[in-house]
Amino acid sequence: QPNTEVLRAEGLRVSYGKVQALRGLDMYVNQGEVVSLIGPNGAGKSTFANTATGFIGYEGSITYRGQEVSGVGQRELVEQGMIHCTEKRDLFGYMSVDENLRLGAYAIEDESYVEQQLEFVYDLFPRLEERVSQNARSMSGGEQQMLAIGRALMGDPDLLILDEPTIGLAPVILDDISQAFGPIQDQGVTILLTEQNVTFALKHADRMYLLENGEVVKTGTPEELRGDDYIRESYLGG
Numbered sequence: 001q002p003n004t005e006v007l008r009a010e011g012l013r014v015s016y017g018k019v020q021a022l023r024g025l026d027m028y029v030n031q032g033e034v035v036s037l038i039g040p041n042g043a044g045k046s047t048f049a050n051t052a053t054g055f056i057g058y059e060g061s062i063t064y065r066g067q068e069v070s071g072v073g074q075r076e077l078v079e080q081g082m083i084h085c086t087e088k089r090d091l092f093g094y095m096s097v098d099e100n101l102r103l104g105a106y107a108i109e110d111e112s113y114v115e116q117q118l119e120f121v122y123d124l125f126p127r128l129e130e131r132v133s134q135n136a137r138s139m140s141g142g143e144q145q146m147l148a149i150g151r152a153l154m155g156d157p158d159l160l161i162l163d164e165p166t167i168g169l170a171p172v173i174l175d176d177i178s179q180a181f182g183p184i185q186d187q188g189v190t191i192l193l194t195e196q197n198v199t200f201a202l203k204h205a206d207r208m209y210l211l212e213n214g215e216v217v218k219t220g221t222p223e224e225l226r227g228d229d230y231i232r233e234s235y236l237g238g
């Protein structure tokens with residue numbers, strides 16, 4: 001069966017005034033894959049995520065299911081299943097867990113899907129189910145991250161973009177996030193994961209791209225990158 005391409009960037013360039021955040025990036029994501037973009041602070045990971053989702057203008061090309069992103073509206077991209085769980089989480093702080101989750105399904109008309117998916121999310125993250133009526137802002141960082149992922153799942157993603165989900169989280173919470181990958185993939189969701197935590201990315205990705213200063217400097221499978229001297233010395237503590 002041929003690979004179906006979900007996302008492809010070719011010679012992708014993004015600048016903020018004089019700052020060049022992406023300098024000719026090439027990458028692709030096939031249906032069903034978990035692809036991870038790793039790299040240090042300022043490498044351009046969030047810029048890539050924001051460009052893919054139509055928030056930032058660019059040069060070069062980035063296509064979602066063969067359509068140039070610049071020609072598709074942000075809302076349309078969401079309706080076509082590209083759902084972005086941002087680094088800042090963007091929760092509604094004074095709304096409850098349940099309300100935040102239901103807002104993630106704003107573009108979904110099928111009410112039975114919404115109820116079913118709500119159940120899926122509560123099964124995935126039982127800590128959310130224990131806190132259905134709690135305001136988002138009063139939750140721990142880890143719980144907020146689970147809520148942000150849960151809300152993204154409520155939008156019926158086809159491509160789920162997880163922008164640095166582990167940022168600021170304790171190792172014990174990382175396990176709660178980790179265990180969600182399998183069930184999410186079982187729903188047929190393709191995942192683009194941006195990460196500074198290379199160990200976490202190695203654990204979940206099928207393929208990875210190392211970004212430095214807006215350029216891909218290494219790409220390969222986790223096995224290939226684990227065996228790479230540069231990755232080991234610079235990102236895995238030798």
Ligand code: ATP
Pocket residue numbers: 016019020021039040041042043044045046047048087196
């Ligand atoms: P981090 O892990 O710290 O979030 P990142 O890999 O996601 O880093 P980006 O946030 O994409 O990196 O930043 C890439 C570069 O673009 C940085 O030099 C940053 O200062 C710059 N940049 C990002 N957003 C803006 C903006 N809105 N205006 C100006 N410069 C920006």
